[in-house]
Every structure is written in structure tokens, then in C-alpha cells.
Amino acid sequence: MSEIISPNMLKTFELCPKKYFFRYKKSLSVPVNNEIFKTGKNIHALASYYLKKENIDNLEPALNPKEKEIWNYLKNTKYFSYETVHTEYNLAVKIGKHFFGGRLDALVKDGEKYYILDYKTGSAPKNSKYDFQTMIYMLAVRAFFKTDNISFVYIDLKNRAEIVIDLTKDLALEYENKLSEITKEINKGIYPAKHTNCKTCEYRIICYDKVD
Numbered sequence: 001m002s003e004i005i006s007p008n009m010l011k012t013f014e015l016c017p018k019k020y021f022f023r024y025k026k027s028l029s030v031p032v033n034n035e036i037f038k039t040g041k042n043i044h045a046l047a048s049y050y051l052k053k054e055n056i057d058n059l060e061p062a063l064n065p066k067e068k069e070i071w072n073y074l075k076n077t078k079y080f081s082y083e084t085v086h087t088e089y090n091l092a093v094k095i096g097k098h099f100f101g102g103r104l105d106a107l108v109k110d111g112e113k114y115y116i117l118d119y120k121t122g123s124a125p126k127n128s129k130y131d132f133q134t135m136i137y138m139l140a141v142r143a144f145f146k147t148d149n150i151s152f153v154y155i156d157l158k159n160r161a162e163i164v165i166d167l168t169k170d171l172a173l174e175y176e177n178k179l180s181e182i183t184k185e186i187n188k189g190i191y192p193a194k195h196t197n198c199k200t201c202e203y204r205i206i207c208y209d210k211v212d
């Protein structure tokens with residue numbers, strides 16, 4: 001594996017190695033076209049302009065009523081009043097022989113403390129502390145900015161809630177170990193079916209291992 005490993009790649013492998021095989025080894029992608037996805041794109045774009053202090057006067061009126069409600073909640077969170085370090089920011093970190101990375105929604109700063117922001121138009125991950133996105137982005141910001149003074153903030157726009165995970169040295173070590181373990185599994189090159197979500201899996205039409 002020589003590419004940058006993304007949180008989505010690891011999530012897919014954990015969910016079903018066979019699905020990982022279809023998506024990342026065979027490059028079979030399935031278009032996503034739903035309302036949550038469209039709303040998410042609009043809110044992410046607007047948030048990025050806003051944090052970069054660009055003029056959004058012409059963009060806000062284009063939001064539909066539901067998007068407006070979400071946007072008003074998001075821009076009034078305390079994190080949007082902090083100093084913007086980056087938005088829509090690609091970052092990677094090397095752990096062992098592999099690079100892990102992805103694109104942060106936003107990185108803001110309050111004094112010496114960094115906050116990685118992630119807006120979710122669906123719900124936040126169930127186990128946010130050990131979500132691959134949390135692990136990779138925390139370690140990447142830690143390596144780049146040379147500090148442990150970092151929190152990951154999931155802003156759950158569906159339930160209007162914020163989930164905050166604070167980094168510690170021990171947690172960083174635990175994250176590194178977890179990422180190394182799963183890449184060892186992926187590198188074995190075996191992709192068994194796991195049947196975690198066959199009913200809703202986008203590859204069920206072509207997958208002979210699916211269960212109904």
C-alpha cells in the first residue's frame with residue numbers, strides 16, 4: 001500500500017473487507033445522490049467561505065429553509081468565533097511505513113489550543129473517540145503543529161449537539177497502534193465478506209457473498 005490511506009478506506013475495510021475490495025482495489029464507485037449529501041455540500045462550502053472571511057451575502061439567501069436553520073446553528077457555535085487556521089485542508093501523517101490523511105473541514109485556534117472541526121449533516125459517529133477520522137486528523141495535526149493541545153469537535157447538525165474529544169499523549173499512542181493494526185490486516189490482501197450491511201450495501205448487485 002503506497003497511497004495515502006483515508007478514514008473512509010479504513011471504515012470501509014472494517015465494515016466489510018469485500019466492500020473495500022470492490023471500492024478500492026477494483027475502483028468500482030457508486031454515485032451518491034441524496035438530499036443529505038447535497039445539503040452537506042452547501043453547508044461545507046458556505047462554512048469555508050465564512051471562516052475565510054469572504055463575502056457570503058449572495059450565498060446565504062440561496063439556502064433552502066432547512067439549510068438556513070442548520071447554517072444559523074453552525075455559525076453561532078463558539079468555534080466559529082475562533083481564529084481560522086485552515087478550512088478544507090488536506091493533511092497527512094506517516095505512521096510506520098504508511099501515510100494516513102484526509103481533508104479537514106476546518107482547523108481553528110483559541111489561544112494555544114487547536115480545534116479540528118467536522119460538521120455532520122447526518123449524525124456524528126457512534127464511537128467518535130475511536131472513529132478513524134478522529135484518529136487520523138488528530139495525529140496529522142499533532143505532527144504538523146507539534147502540539148498535543150488539540151481537540152476534535154464533531155458538530156452534529158442533525159441533533160444540534162457537539163462531541164468533543166481531547167488528545168493526550170496516551171491517546172495518540174493508542175491511535176497509532178490501532179492504525180498500524182488495521183493496515184497490517186489490509187496488507188494481508190485477503191478481503192472476506194463481513195455481511196455487516198448487505199441490505200443497504202451499494203455493491204449487493206454484483207456481490208455473490210451478500211446475505212438477505
Ligand code: SF4
Binds near residue numbers: 196202203207210
Ligand atoms: S453485499 Fe454484503 S458481503 Fe457483499 S460487499 Fe456488501 S456488505 Fe460485503
